[in-house]
Amino acid sequence: MNDATSPLAQYQAWLARGELGYQVDAHGRPVFFPRVLAPAGREGPLSWRASRGLGTVYATTHIAPKGEPAYNVALIDMDEGFRLMSRVEGIAADQVRIGLRVKVRVRPAEGDADAYPVFDPVEDAA
Amino acid sequence: MTAPGRRRGAVAIVGAAESDMGEVATGMSVIDLMGQGVMRALADCGLALADVDGVFAAAGQSRMPSVALCEYLGLRPRYHDSTMQGGSSFMTHVAHAQAAIEAGLCEVAVIAYGSTQRSAGRKNVAPREFNPYETPFRPVLPASAYALAASRHFHAFGTTREQLAEIAVAARQWALKNPQAWEREPLSLQQVLASRMVSHPLTVRDCCLVTDGGGALVVTSAARARSLRQPPAYVLGTGEAISHLSISNMADLTVTAARESGAQAYAMAGLRPRDIDAVEVYDAFTITTLLFLEDLGFCPKGEGGRFVQDGAIAPGGTLPVNTNGGGLSYGHPGMYGLFVLIEAVRQIRGACGERQVSGCETAIAHGNGGVLSAQSTVILGAAAAL
Numbered sequence: 001m002n003d004a005t006s007p008l009a010q011y012q013a014w015l016a017r018g019e020l021g022y023q024v025d026a027h028g029r030p031v032f033f034p035r036v037l038a039p040a041g042r043e044g045p046l047s048w049r050a051s052r053g054l055g056t057v058y059a060t061t062h063i064a065p066k067g068e069p070a071y072n073v074a075l076i077d078m079d080e081g082f083r084l085m086s087r088v089e090g091i092a093a094d095q096v097r098i099g100l101r102v103k104v105r106v107r108p109a110e111g112d113a114d115a116y117p118v119f120d121p122v123e124d125a126a
Numbered sequence: 127m128t129a130p131g132r133r134r135g136a137v138a139i140v141g142a143a144e145s146d147m148g149e150v151a152t153g154m155s156v157i158d159l160m161g162q163g164v165m166r167a168l169a170d171c172g173l174a175l176a177d178v179d180g181v182f183a184a185a186g187q188s189r190m191p192s193v194a195l196c197e198y199l200g201l202r203p204r205y206h207d208s209t210m211q212g213g214s215s216f217m218t219h220v221a222h223a224q225a226a227i228e229a230g231l232c233e234v235a236v237i238a239y240g241s242t243q244r245s246a247g248r249k250n251v252a253p254r255e256f257n258p259y260e261t262p263f264r265p266v267l268p269a270s271a272y273a274l275a276a277s278r279h280f281h282a283f284g285t286t287r288e289q290l291a292e293i294a295v296a297a298r299q300w301a302l303k304n305p306q307a308w309e310r311e312p313l314s315l316q317q318v319l320a321s322r323m324v325s326h327p328l329t330v331r332d333c334c335l336v337t338d339g340g341g342a343l344v345v346t347s348a349a350r351a352r353s354l355r356q357p358p359a360y361v362l363g364t365g366e367a368i369s370h371l372s373i374s375n376m377a378d379l380t381v382t383a384a385r386e387s388g389a390q391a392y393a394m395a396g397l398r399p400r401d402i403d404a405v406e407v408y409d410a411f412t413i414t415t416l417l418f419l420e421d422l423g424f425c426p427k428g429e430g431g432r433f434v435q436d437g438a439i440a441p442g443g444t445l446p447v448n449t450n451g452g453g454l455s456y457g458h459p460g461m462y463g464l465f466v467l468i469e470a471v472r473q474i475r476g477a478c479g480e481r482q483v484s485g486c487e488t489a490i491a492h493g494n495g496g497v498l499s500a501q502s503t504v505i506l507g508a509a510a511a512l
């Protein structure tokens with residue numbers, strides 16, 4: 001029997017609820033991007049969790065296309081131990097620094113574009 | 127007992143040639159360019175199409191390049207291989223050709239590449255696969271992936287834009303000694319730094335060129351190589367390693383799998399970095415050169431920025447790196463690895479004219495595929511290095 005939903009559709013369903021979902025293996029170790037099986041070094045079965053949404057900028061660049069506002073592209077290390085590509089908003093694209101603490105915010109689906117997670121800087125209480 | 131397929135010096139690259147380069151004639155196809163490369167590489171070593179019984183090819187614009195090339199050449203070879211892993215495909219083809227030749231599956235192998243990305247327009251020829259976990263963020267790929275790696279190197283080791291610019295300037299100085307190079311004008315550090323920013327901290331002068339081009343190599347057994355026209359460039363070592371496909375899945379952006387592919391190649395060759403006379407590495411971006419100088423052992427991890435300062439890898443410096451001018455200044459049709467190998471072969475032959483590394487008996491040719499993803503290393507040597 002075919003699977004009822006794809007890993008991507010499940011990821012999108014979390015985003016539709018306003019949350020960043022990620023997979024964990026049988027021991028709770030994170031897996032990202034979402035997939036149908038546990039990769040080598042992890043043990044299945046995989047299940048889904050909601051991220052608390054806090055992370056740290058691991059790497060960053062910014063791009064200024066002609067006639068358009070500059071935007072940021074960053075790799076974010078989530079506190080749960082997985083990494084994803086995203087962008088930091090809310091500060092100038094060229095002010096995003098490695099080590100910056102950030103919190104996820106879901107950009108809702110719009111037209112043909114699916115929802116996707118972006119990040120805002122946070123004042124870390126810790 | 128050395129494993130078959132990994133015997134030091136068992137095969138050699140005996141023919142090497144570019145096709146038309148730069149901007150080719152209207153209507154010229156990728157396979158036309160492969161055909162030119164094969165014709166010229168066979169003429170280079172004095173073999174004929176009838177001698178070829180192994181065909182290897184890779185291209186971004188052809189789905190089944192070895193099949194297409196065989197049709198074009200009218201060949202039904204005993205062995206063929208279209209392994210595709212981006213710009214390092216051709217180093218891997220050399221390793222696979224060695225395995226096939228040692229196993230008796232073929233005796234004379236050609237390895238071919240062609241690209242018309244400049245004349246056809248890059249957007250028309252290199253569609254990127256949609257990645258739902260990256261594409262929405264509009265990275266300018268591949269440049270942004272390398273920019274992210276550079277940001278990490280700056281952060282961890284204090285590397286600077288000026289140090290990266292030194293790499294672009296050195297490549298240009300080598301290119302000025304290469305009549306076949308695309309870029310023919312001097313380039314200063316200030317010009318690199320003031321160039322249009324593509325993806326911070328990489329300017330357009332930190333990025334490889336966008337040209338047409340192609341070429342081919344001929345690989346055969348060491349025994350047959352000795353009877354041919356050119357001094358053989360013996361394959362002393364090979365190594366292959368992959369670590370990820372997309373940049374968000376690269377564990378540490380300052381350490382590439384070239385460490386592993388290089389270690390395999392050095393072990394097979396019985397050589398260390400200090401034994402290498404000419405260093406040819408795939409310079410898709412200035413940061414790429416820096417990472418490979420570290421990961422292939424020419425300087426410690428983190429020291430690449432300081433290592434390249436003051437013209438150290440330019441003509442007259444302490445280590446000759448990318449002596450043809452590299453992807454940054456010689457030419458970059460999209461999968462540049464084949465040209466890295468061609469330059470390494472020519473250095474081993476002593477055929478590089480004004481840019482020749484004196485007494486060159488060993489050369490490393492390192493290929494990079496994807497976004498620091500697929501690493502493949504070949505170490506070549508002259509007869510004196512056997």
